[in-house]
Every structure is written in C-alpha cells, then in structure tokens.
Amino acid sequence: MAFIEAEGVAKKFDDFWALKEVNFSANKGDFLTLLGPSGCGKSTLLNLIAGFLLPTSGSIKVDGNDISHLTPENRDSAMCFQSYALFPHLSVLENIAFGPKQKKVPNKEVVKRLNSLMQQVGLTEHKDKLPNQLSGGQQQRVALARALAVQPSLVLFDEPLSNLDAKLRDQVRIEIRALQKELGFTAIYVTHDQSEALAMSDKVLLLNNGVIEQEGTPEEVYFSPQTEFVANFIGAANVHRVKINSIKNSVISAMLGTELVEFDSANHKALKVGQEISICWRPEVARLWTEKSLLNNDNRYNKIIAKFVSSAFQGAYTDVFIKIKGQEKIFRLQLPRCSGLKTDQEISFSLPKDSILIIEKV
Amino acid sequence: MKKPWWVILLLITPGLGFVLFLIGAVLTMAVAQSFGFYNFAGESQFSLEHWQQMINGDDSRRFWRAFRYSAYIASYSAILSVIIAYPIALWLRKPFKGSITLSAILKAPLLVHGLVAAFLMINVISYHGFINEFMIWTGLWDKPVRMQNDKLGIGVIFLQVWKQMPFALLLLSGSVQNLSDSVLNAAQDLGAGIIARFRKVVLPLTLQSLQAALILIFIGAAGDFSFQKVAGPTAENSMATLMTYVQTDVGDWNGAAVIAIMLMVLALFGSLAVAIVAKYVSRLAKL
Numbered sequence: 001m002a003f004i005e006a007e008g009v010a011k012k013f014d015d016f017w018a019l020k021e022v023n024f025s026a027n028k029g030d031f032l033t034l035l036g037p038s039g040c041g042k043s044t045l046l047n048l049i050a051g052f053l054l055p056t057s058g059s060i061k062v063d064g065n066d067i068s069h070l071t072p073e074n075r076d077s078a079m080c081f082q083s084y085a086l087f088p089h090l091s092v093l094e095n096i097a098f099g100p101k102q103k104k105v106p107n108k109e110v111v112k113r114l115n116s117l118m119q120q121v122g123l124t125e126h127k128d129k130l131p132n133q134l135s136g137g138q139q140q141r142v143a144l145a146r147a148l149a150v151q152p153s154l155v156l157f158d159e160p161l162s163n164l165d166a167k168l169r170d171q172v173r174i175e176i177r178a179l180q181k182e183l184g185f186t187a188i189y190v191t192h193d194q195s196e197a198l199a200m201s202d203k204v205l206l207l208n209n210g211v212i213e214q215e216g217t218p219e220e221v222y223f224s225p226q227t228e229f230v231a232n233f234i235g236a237a238n239v240h241r242v243k244i245n246s247i248k249n250s251v252i253s254a255m256l257g258t259e260l261v262e263f264d265s266a267n268h269k270a271l272k273v274g275q276e277i278s279i280c281w282r283p284e285v286a287r288l289w290t291e292k293s294l295l296n297n298d299n300r301y302n303k304i305i306a307k308f309v310s311s312a313f314q315g316a317y318t319d320v321f322i323k324i325k326g327q328e329k330i331f332r333l334q335l336p337r338c339s340g341l342k343t344d345q346e347i348s349f350s351l352p353k354d355s356i357l358i359i360e361k362v
Numbered sequence: 363m364k365k366p367w368w369v370i371l372l373l374i375t376p377g378l379g380f381v382l383f384l385i386g387a388v389l390t391m392a393v394a395q396s397f398g399f400y401n402f403a404g405e406s407q408f409s410l411e412h413w414q415q416m417i418n419g420d421d422s423r424r425f426w427r428a429f430r431y432s433a434y435i436a437s438y439s440a441i442l443s444v445i446i447a448y449p450i451a452l453w454l455r456k457p458f459k460g461s462i463t464l465s466a467i468l469k470a471p472l473l474v475h476g477l478v479a480a481f482l483m484i485n486v487i488s489y490h491g492f493i494n495e496f497m498i499w500t501g502l503w504d505k506p507v508r509m510q511n512d513k514l515g516i517g518v519i520f521l522q523v524w525k526q527m528p529f530a531l532l533l534l535s536g537s538v539q540n541l542s543d544s545v546l547n548a549a550q551d552l553g554a555g556i557i558a559r560f561r562k563v564v565l566p567l568t569l570q571s572l573q574a575a576l577i578l579i580f581i582g583a584a585g586d587f588s589f590q591k592v593a594g595p596t597a598e599n600s601m602a603t604l605m606t607y608v609q610t611d612v613g614d615w616n617g618a619a620v621i622a623i624m625l626m627v628l629a630l631f632g633s634l635a636v637a638i639v640a641k642y643v644s645r646l647a648k649l
Contacts, residue, residue, distance in 0.1 A: 051551075
C-alpha cells in the first residue's frame with residue numbers, strides 16, 4: 001500500500017481552481033518532486049499536504065489515515081520553507097529544539113536528537129548563533145535540522161534551495177538527498193528547477209495549470225515526454241508537427257521541411273499515412289555530419305541539411321540555432337566543441353532515428 | 363584609516379550636541395531649581411529644603427498621594443490601552459473587506475486633541491449628559507448617576523485609553539504586520555497550538571513595540587494635566603496639576619521643580635518596570 005495517497009484533490013480560491021482533481025501516490029521512503037512553473041499549483045498541493053490549506057474536494061491519506069482536515073500541528077509532517085522561516089529570536093539550538101519541545105519529547109531524548117542533528121548538518125560550532133548571524137546555506141541546514149528534529153514520517157520541502165547561489169544549491173541538494181536516504185523519511189519536494197527534480201527524485205510529478213501533466217521517474221519524464229509542455233519544461237526540446245509520408249515495418253517517414261526523417265512508431269499502432277503528428281527530439285542527440293563521419297553508412301541516423309543562424313557558447317556544449325528549408329521554426333542543437341560557423345552556412349547534422357519521439361497529447 | 367576620537371566628536375556635535383543641549387539645559391535647570399537655585403521668591407543658593415519639604419515634610423502627604431495617583435492612572439491607562447490594541451492589531455494583521463476603513467476609524471482619536479476629547483466626554487458622562495438622560499429615558503435608572511469627576515479616576519483612565527489606544531495600535535500594527543506568515547506556519551507545523559504560537563513566537567517578536575507602547579503611554583499618562591483637570595476626581599491631584607498648583611497658587615517654583623524631577627523619576631521607574639517585565643517575558647518564550 002502507498003504511504004501517501006491523494007485522491008481527487010482540488011482547491012478553489014474564489015473563482016480560481018488552483019488544483020483540479022489531482023491524484024498521486026508515493027511509497028514510504030520515496031523522494032517525490034512536485035515540478036512545474038510558477039502558478040501551476042505545486043505549492044498549493046504542498047500546503048494541502050502540510051495542512052495550511054484545506055482541500056475543496058478530495059482526500060489525502062498518509063499511512064492509510066485520512067489527514068485532509070487535520071490541523072498542521074496534528075500531522076506527522078514537517079516542512080522546510082523557501083524563506084527558511086527560522087525563528088529570528090531563537091538561537092540555532094533553540095530553533096532545532098522548538099519542535100520536539102512542542103511535541104513534549106522528554107528532555108533526554110531532545111538532547112540526543114539535537115546532538116545527532118547538529119553533527120549531521122555540521123552546525124555544532126554555530127549552535128548559539130542567531131539565524132541572522134548565519135549564511136544562507138547554514139540557515140537552510142538549520143531549517144532542515146529543525147524539520148528533522150520532530151522525526152516526521154513525511155518531510156515537505158517548499159523550494160528550499162531557491163535563495164541559494166548556484167554552487168551552494170548543488171552542494172545542499174546533495175546533502176538533502178544523502179540525509180533522506182540515510183534517515184529513510186519520505187520527502188515531497190517542490191521546485192520549478194527541472195535539474196533539481198531530475199537529480200534528486202525517485203518520482204517526478206509535473207504540474208501545469210492545476211493538473212498533473214505527467215508523472216514518472218526522472219528518466220521517464222525526460223526521455224518519454226507525453227506532451228509538448230513536458231518536453232519543453234524538462235530540458236530543451238525541439239517540438240514540431242509533421243505529416244506521415246509512409247509507415248513501413250513500424251518505421252515512420254515524414255517530411256521535416258524539405259528533409260525526410262525516419263523514426264520508430266513503437267507504441268503508436270493506430271497511426272495512419274497522411275496523419276499529422278507532433279514529434280520531439282532533444283537538442284543534445286544531434287551531431288555534426290562530416291564527410292569522414294562513421295555515421296555515413298549507418299541507417300540508424302537521419303541526415304538533415306540546415307542553415308546556421310546563430311550560436312551561444314555554454315561551456316560544455318554550444319547551443320547552435322539552425323533553420324531547415326521549408327520550416328519557419330528555428331531548431332536548436334547542442335553540439336560539443338562547435339565554433340567557426342558563419343551565418344547562412346549550410347551544415348549537415350545527424351539525428352538518431354530512435355531519439356525522435358511521438359508526443360501523444362499536445 | 364581610523365579617525366581620531368576628536369574628529370568623530372566634532373562630526374557628531376552639530377546633531378547630537380544640539381539635542382543634548384536642549385535636553386540638558388531643561389534638565390539641568392529643573393534639577394538646579396529643585397536644589398534651591400533660580401529661586402524667584404528668595405535667595406538662590408544650594409538647599410535640600412525643597413526636597414525635604416516635598417518628600418518628607420509638610421507637603422509630603424499631598425505629594426505622595428499625587429505620586430501614587432499618577433502612577434495608578436498611568437499604569438492602568440498603559441496596560442488597558444495595550445490590552446485593547448493588541449488583539450485588534452492581530453485581528454487586522456491580514457487584510458479583509460473593510461479592514462482599512464476599520465483601521466482608519468480606530469485611529470481617528472489621534473486626530474482629536476485631548477482637551478477636546480475631554481469636553482466631549484463630559485457631555486457624555488456629566489450629570490445631565492447623554493448616558494444619564496438615556497438611562498432615565500429607558501426607565502432603567504430613577505435618577506442621574508454621578509460619573510463625572512468620579513473618585514477612582516475611571517473617567518480619566520477611560521479618556522486616556524480612548525486617546526492612547528490608537529497610538530498603541532499604530533505601534534503594534536507595524537510589528538504585528540511584520541510577522542512573517544511562514545514563521546507562524548513553521549511554528550504550527552512543528553506542533554505549536556494557538557497559545558504556544560502566541561507565547562513563543564508572536565509575543566517575543568512584537569515585544570519591543572509592546573514595550574515602546576507601554577512606556578510611551580505610561581509617560582504621557584503620568585504627566586497628564588488636561589484630562590485630570592476636566593474629568594479627574596476633585597479630591598485628587600495628578601503630579602502635573604499639583605506642580606501647577608505649587609508653582610502658580612503657592613508660588614513655590616523650587617517645590618514645583620522637585621515635583622517635576624519626581625515626575626521624571628516616575629517615568630523612569632515605569633520604563634524600568636516595563637523593561638524588566640519584557641525581559642522576563644522574552645525568557646519565558648524560550649522555555
């Protein structure tokens with residue numbers, strides 16, 4: 001049985017539906033990420049799980065018990081807030097001890113938990129400092145330790161890393177994941193950062209306009225996006241409409257501008273010749289095609305001719321923007337070590353046939 | 363480069379020096395006068411006679427009575443104003459339909475001068491005022507009740523609270539509205555119920571403005587003259603009315619200076635008491 005289950009959860013603010021009939025579940029010890037753009041309903045869903053909001057309809061069950069209408073103080077969960085929400089008048093130690101004291105944990109046990117957590121999050125030497133004497137990363141660690149001090153079965157994270165700089169964000173997210181694995185709590189993590197979601201999660205729930213667009217493992221949502229929104233939101237993607245020319249042995253041929261592309265039709269049995277479909281491919285699967293290329297005689301690749309528009313150096317790769325004859329849209333390629341291309345220069349690139357995906361819903 | 367101390371002193375002199383001069387001049391003059399200097403009715407020389415006379419001599423009974431009365435009025439006015447203003451500030455913390463209008467109406471007494479308020483109040487509570495007339499009209503009372511210049515100074519306290527509560531509300535609203543929702547949510551999330559949230563988060567985080575409101579109202583009410591003169595008990599003097607009486611009717615400027623110094627001492631003691639209580643409360647919040 002799933003540890004946390006949401007059934008038909010909806011939330012309405014005045015005339016606005018922030019969440020519409022959301023259903024999901026997660027197992028004990030899972031790291032579940034609620035991912036989506038601003039206003040998609042992910043924080044609303046987290047606040048419903050925490051108890052700061054009550055659902056308009058539906059129910060949330062934790063360990064088989066309906067908690068939908070319990071007040072936050074009576075739920076077995078703790079939240080790490082985006083703004084850390086540390087008590088400014090209390091020291092690091094007093095902040096962390098706040099929860100256990102409220103829950104009437106015996107003093108001996110409180111001391112034991114404090115010592116262990118202070119060591120785990122590396123704050124022992126800062127125990128007497130006030131929150132405003134700590135750096136952002138240290139404050140985040142205090143917030144995490146404070147949440148863990150009540151030993152909740154469910155830890156909720158509301159964009160906890162969004163106030164940290166990029167380098168510290170990477171470091172703290174590794175620490176959070178390591179702690180979660182070590183202590184084994186179930187985590188629900190809200191973020192709009194797709195790289196955070198992919199790196200940390202066991203399961204990702206991608207929300208848009210109050211509904212779940214797609215759920216699955218990070219690999220599933222990245223490699224098999226079901227909608228244009230998912231394809232574009234998670235990583236970069238080239239999404240476009242094509243008309244099917246032919247279907248032979250489950251290989252579809254379609255025209256991409258003046259270029260013929262072939263791709264696999266697996267799992268899409270009902271497709272017909274002449275039908276318009278949406279396809280998607282990731283910019284990083286493309287490679288420059290040269291005369292010496294080993295790919296020349298490999299029929300697993302499409303060869304596409306395009307015109308170079310512009311490029312942007314990104315360090316590990318270069319974003320190359322191209323135009324394909326007969327297509328208005330500009331496509332994006334991510335090519336390693338690519339420089340010296342000139343505007344309107346003709347280039348050829350390869351596109352693996354198995355990396356072109358058919359998007360079911362657009 | 364670190365500037366020498368005399369450069370820093372010169373830099374702050376125009377601002378701080380002016381303020382210190384103004385405060386210092388008045389304070390020095392009052393202290394000096396209480397010790398026999400600036401004597402307009404006799405020889406100006408150092409003397410403890412005026413202190414002895416006021417604190418321990420013939421005038422002491424009248425003086426201490428006025429001291430106690432002013433301390434009583436100031437304490438009740440400050441505490442009641444804050445007790446009324448605090449829940450209102452918390453209630454108005456999150457905006458709702460009509461909350462801005464309500465807040466403006468509650469702060470309206472700030473625009474009415476204290477003396478005007480006192481006279482309006484007399485209209486309401488006097489022997490033939492609105493309350494007495496209304497109660498007799500309803501038949502609930504047979505004859506008018508004496509409320510004006512009542513013995514316990516309730517009319518004065520009422521006026522002080524009416525006048526000072528909006529000021530307390532103004533001070534408290536600022537700090538209450540600065541309380542972050544996420545901090546309150548965090549407390550609730552960690553198991554704190556409504557009382558624990560108030561005691562351990564709301565109170566300590568608004569304690570400074572609470573303390574400021576209490577002290578400022580206490581000082582203002584301790585030195586009240588107009589409310590006491592218009593609506594206060596006829597048998598009682600406040601420190602301010604006693605000081606005026608001693609200075610104008612008796613012509614004892616030096617004795618009046620002693621009362622003035624003691625009024626400042628009363629304000630100081632009031633402030634210290636509030637500070638001690640505040641420290642105790644903030645310690646309680648950590649338990």
